[in-house]
Amino acid sequence: MQIKNAVVLVTGANRGLGHAFVNALLEAGAAKIYAAARDPSSITLAGVTPIQLDVTNAADITAAAERAALT
Ligand SMILES: NC(=O)c1ccc[n+]([C@@H]2O[C@H](COP(=O)([O-])OP(=O)(O)OC[C@H]3O[C@@H](n4cnc5c(N)ncnc54)[C@H](OP(=O)(O)O)[C@@H]3O)[C@@H](O)[C@H]2O)c1
Numbered sequence: 001m002q003i004k005n006a007v008v009l010v011t012g013a014n015r016g017l018g019h020a021f022v023n024a025l026l027e028a029g030a031a032k033i034y035a036a037a038r039d040p041s042s043i044t045l046a047g048v049t050p051i052q053l054d055v056t057n058a059a060d061i062t063a064a065a066e067r068a069a070l071t
Helices: 016-027 058-070
Strands: 007-010 032-037 049-052
Touching: 007 016, 007 058, 016 032, 032 058, 049 058
Parallel strands: 007 032, 032 049
Antiparallel strands: none
16 A cells, blocks of 8 residues: 555544554655544644544534545
8 A cells, every 4th residue: 555645534543543543654654644533632643634523423424525535
């Protein structure tokens, strides 16, 4: 998988595996990282774009997909 210059979206990016994925994507040179969380204020990493997303909420999913599609 080509990560360098990719646009990516990580769910649950505020902690645990999601947070670790974001760090790895930053190190690998992703061009843009949407860091999604139920509470976007819990995203503390620099260099990412926080985005609100509860994966059980259809309206959240639609809004996140539309926002990320704009890059
Ligand atoms: N850690 C491991 O070694 C490992 C290995 C294999 C599989 N897994 C599986 O991988 C998943 C993540 O593991 P983890 O260790 O990173 O768990 P974790 O530290 O408990 O983190 C869970 C993450 O999921 C988010 N989340 C929960 N419900 C959500 C929802 N409805 N919408 C959006 N985000 C939601 C949480 O956000 P909030 O802060 O808002 O709660 C948090 O960011 C789990 O299903 C786990 O069973 C983990």
